[in-house]
Amino acid sequence: MAVLWLDDVGSDDIDDVGGKGASLGELTGAGLPVPPGFVVTAGTYRRFIEGTGIDEELFEAVDVDSDDSSALAGAAERAEELILETPIPDELKEEILDAYARVGDGEAFVAVRSSATAEDLPDASFAGQQETFLNITGDDLVDRVKRCWASLFTQRAIYYREEQGFEHHKVDIAVVVQQMVDAEKSGVMFTSHPSTGDPEVIIEAAWGLGEAVVSGSVSPDNYLVDKETAEPTEVTVADKKVMHTKDPDTGATVEVEVPDDRRKARVLTDEEIAELVGLGRQVEDHYGSPQDVEWAIVDGEVYMLQSRPITTISKSSGSSGSSQAASATDGSGQQQQQNQNDVILKGLGASPGIVSGAVRIVDKLDQLDKVQEGDIIVTAMTTPDMVPAMKRAAGIVTDEGGMTSHAAIVSRELGVPAVVGTSNATRELEDGRVITIDGDKGTIREGQVTKKEEESDPLEDVRPKNPVKPMTATEVKVNVSIPEAAHRAAVTGADGVGLLRLEHMILSTNKTPERYIRDHGEDAYVEEIVNGVRGVADEFYPRPVRVRTLDAPTDEFRQLTGGDDEPKEHNPMLGYRGIRRSLDRPDVFGHELEAFRRLYDMGYDNVEVMFPLVNDVEDVLQARTLMEDVGIDPDKRSWGVMVETPASALCIEEMADAGIDFASFGTNDLTQYTLAVDRNNEHVAGRFDELHPAVLKLIGDTIETCREHGVDTSICGQAGSKPKMIRYLVNAGVSSISANIDAVRDVQHEVKRVEQKLLLDSVR
Numbered sequence: 001m002a003v004l005w006l007d008d009v010g011s012d013d014i015d016d017v018g019g020k021g022a023s024l025g026e027l028t029g030a031g032l033p034v035p036p037g038f039v040v041t042a043g044t045y046r047r048f049i050e051g052t053g054i055d056e057e058l059f060e061a062v063d064v065d066s067d068d069s070s071a072l073a074g075a076a077e078r079a080e081e082l083i084l085e086t087p088i089p090d091e092l093k094e095e096i097l098d099a100y101a102r103v104g105d106g107e108a109f110v111a112v113r114s115s116a117t118a119e120d121l122p123d124a125s126f127a128g129q130q131e132t133f134l135n136i137t138g139d140d141l142v143d144r145v146k147r148c149w150a151s152l153f154t155q156r157a158i159y160y161r162e163e164q165g166f167e168h169h170k171v172d173i174a175v176v177v178q179q180m181v182d183a184e185k186s187g188v189m190f191t192s193h194p195s196t197g198d199p200e201v202i203i204e205a206a207w208g209l210g211e212a213v214v215s216g217s218v219s220p221d222n223y224l225v226d227k228e229t230a231e232p233t234e235v236t237v238a239d240k241k242v243m244h245t246k247d248p249d250t251g252a253t254v255e256v257e258v259p260d261d262r263r264k265a266r267v268l269t270d271e272e273i274a275e276l277v278g279l280g281r282q283v284e285d286h287y288g289s290p291q292d293v294e295w296a297i298v299d300g301e302v303y304m305l306q307s308r309p310i311t312t313i314s315k316s317s318g319s320s321g322s323s324q325a326a327s328a329t330d331g332s333g334q335q336q337q338q339n340q341n342d343v344i345l346k347g348l349g350a351s352p353g354i355v356s357g358a359v360r361i362v363d364k365l366d367q368l369d370k371v372q373e374g375d376i377i378v379t380a381m382t383t384p385d386m387v388p389a390m391k392r393a394a395g396i397v398t399d400e401g402g403m404t405s406h407a408a409i410v411s412r413e414l415g416v417p418a419v420v421g422t423s424n425a426t427r428e429l430e431d432g433r434v435i436t437i438d439g440d441k442g443t444i445r446e447g448q449v450t451k452k453e454e455e456s457d458p459l460e461d462v463r464p465k466n467p468v469k470p471m472t473a474t475e476v477k478v479n480v481s482i483p484e485a486a487h488r489a490a491v492t493g494a495d496g497v498g499l500l501r502l503e504h505m506i507l508s509t510n511k512t513p514e515r516y517i518r519d520h521g522e523d524a525y526v527e528e529i530v531n532g533v534r535g536v537a538d539e540f541y542p543r544p545v546r547v548r549t550l551d552a553p554t555d556e557f558r559q560l561t562g563g564d565d566e567p568k569e570h571n572p573m574l575g576y577r578g579i580r581r582s583l584d585r586p587d588v589f590g591h592e593l594e595a596f597r598r599l600y601d602m603g604y605d606n607v608e609v610m611f612p613l614v615n616d617v618e619d620v621l622q623a624r625t626l627m628e629d630v631g632i633d634p635d636k637r638s639w640g641v642m643v644e645t646p647a648s649a650l651c652i653e654e655m656a657d658a659g660i661d662f663a664s665f666g667t668n669d670l671t672q673y674t675l676a677v678d679r680n681n682e683h684v685a686g687r688f689d690e691l692h693p694a695v696l697k698l699i700g701d702t703i704e705t706c707r708e709h710g711v712d713t714s715i716c717g718q719a720g721s722k723p724k725m726i727r728y729l730v731n732a733g734v735s736s737i738s739a740n741i742d743a744v745r746d747v748q749h750e751v752k753r754v755e756q757k758l759l760l761d762s763v764r
């Protein structure tokens with residue numbers, strides 16, 4: 001038999017019908033109102049792959065190194081191809097379609113959902129993705145069943161099993177096919193208080209199909225109900241802007257606006273609440289434990305769509321890191337808190353602004369497509385290939401990293417609020433959960449901000465608070481890492497770009513330089529750089545744009561195509577990066593310098609060349625020679641170095657003699673190397689102090705030496721946006737300060753204040 005009816009199955013059949021199928025069978029058996037349906041069993045999946053003989057090739061195809069993302073992508077693609085393109089044996093197809101013909105009127109719209117059987121895996125949802133197709137009819141049914149089977153072999157599922165050491169061929173999948181309920185209202189119910197276990201029922205309800213509630217795309221009404229009397233004790237009616245419904249023409253599930261008269265109307269009547277509570281009691285009695293139930297109402301009939309035990313009772317409510325408490329569930333069964341005032345996680349406020357959105361967990365696999373406009377990306381650490389998704393996102397949260405990490409730098413430039421270094425956001429949050437992040441305070445709260453005044457204006461920090469740009473003797477420039485931020489940077493009125501990081505342009509191609517050159521040729525590589533720099537140089541012309549040659553540590557390169565060839569380093573921050581790598585690979589470095597030469601030939605005389613992570617005059621002389629080798633005359637162009645190591649600060653005099661025009665303090669690195677504090681390690685973030693006397697002494701002495709030798713000084717590290725650092729630098733006689741986009745205007749005012757005070761002091 002290819003299928004089993006929900007009427008006939010229960011928890012004993014879990015191996016054949018999966019967790020979802022077993023739970024629906026249990027509810028049906030207990031006499032609860034469950035929409036009719038059947039399960040295409042795990043055995044049927046097995047018969048398909050073995051009967052058609054694709055099993056061997058399938059399991060061979062997915063046996064890959066999980067750290068090799070392109071191999072993983074290829075494996076997932078091949079597995080999907082095999083499953084979707086291999087015809088299903090006629091007898092299986094007939095059995096499935098025969099069963100379908102017996103649901104409803106024989107032409108019913110059904111929901112098709114994967115039901116993972118891998119109960120021995122700690123997280124079965126990874127083993128088989130929670131694939132769901134709504135409003136399907138007979139024509140598409142077999143295809144959707146196969147797509148559920150294929151969901152066993154998504155990149156994420158393969159990766160998970162490889163990482164956990166589970167064998168692909170031992171995992172099966174069932175598929176639940178169930179009549180759709182054209183819900184007028186739907187939601188979730190906790191049959192007891194999810195944190196305390198008290199006899200309080202919590203119901204959440206919204207208009208239309210349940211997907212809007214479970215995915216968190218709408219804030220539902222919330223009803224707190226006395227379990228004994230079934231009477232509501234507290235009702236919070238939400239403003240429900242959208243709902244999901246079936247398009248009457250196509251049958252597809254669509255999101256539509258809630259009609260005005262129902263947006264702020266209460267969804268559930270007291271009678272409906274009483275009925276739900278009654279059913280909740282039955283479910284709880286049946287299982288003998290408090291349950292989290294999905295329900296729907298159509299034509300006055302209440303249906304139970306899903307039930308799972310609540311696992312959070314007795315955990316303290318609202319405690320940091322508790323991911324389950326009163327609220328909705330998502331499609332994979334995780335429960336979500338809803339109390340907006342609870343800070344559920346803390347990190348470093350890395351990019352200002354307060355925003356709300358649905359969580360999208362992004363791991364190192366290619367899951368960027370799922371990030372939609374307005375979502376909040378939650379990831380271990382962002383990488384350059386995430387930038388397009390970061391632009392779409394409303395906010396960014398990371399587990400790792402400090403104020404100078406990739407996530408912090410890029411989100412500031414994009415004007416996207418960010419909280420970094422939370423340690424465990426990817427584990428504590430789950431897809432679809434709606435959170436509010438505060439990029440100033442570094443907090444993450446449950447739910448949506450409701451107060452209008454808390455909604456952040458993404459341009460607020462850029463719009464001049466004082467429209468008149470103060471004239472300062474010390475130049476105030478701006479840092480740019482992603483060329484897309486050039487316009488936003490230029491309209492700040494900055495005196496130029498103090499740091500344009502080249503690596504973000506290269507890395508956003510998702511290939512290491514070596515691989516890019518191999519795949520596309522040297523000329524394409526040079527043009528990639530020329531075009532990236534040009535965009536910024538055009539925006540600022542004739543204001544100077546200081547472009548830094550490539551400086552990415554090998555761990556950043558490793559994530560890209562070609563990254564396997566990168567040397568494996570215990571401590572990439574102390575390793576093969578910056579000028580050291582460039583001088584070691586003059587063939588690759590030469591192409592970067594060639595890009596500068598082409599830009600000069602095109603008339604971009606506002607472009608300056610800056611070398612990162614130099615230690616001494618040897619580094620500088622070699623770099624200078626390589627510039628000359630491609631035809632750049634160092635005496636005619638403005639070029640210089642970053643002061644990022646104590647060695648470079650201590651050796652600055654010899655470098656000045658070698659002809660540099662400027663030295664720019666990279667305080668992100670100078671601080672980490674002076675204090676031995678890893679800038680990306682959230683555990684020592686409290687020790688990362690750019691104003692430490694040792695750092696200031698290196699800076700102060702370097703400025704003094706440079707002044708004596710007619711070399712300009714600047715700062716382009718993150719600390720250039722800090723008032724205390726500005727005061728120190730201007731007093732020490734720095735030539736320019738380069739700040740974050742959002743800080744430029746404040747820095748201009750601070751510089752002006754310090755300069756005026758210096759003038760006043762000199763005449764007093």
Ligand code: PEP
Nearest residue numbers: 666667668669716717718
């Ligand atoms: C610095 O080290 O301060 C700097 C600006 O360079 P990056 O942050 O790119 O290392």
Ligand code: MG
Nearest residue numbers: 644666668669
């Ligand atoms: Mg640096």
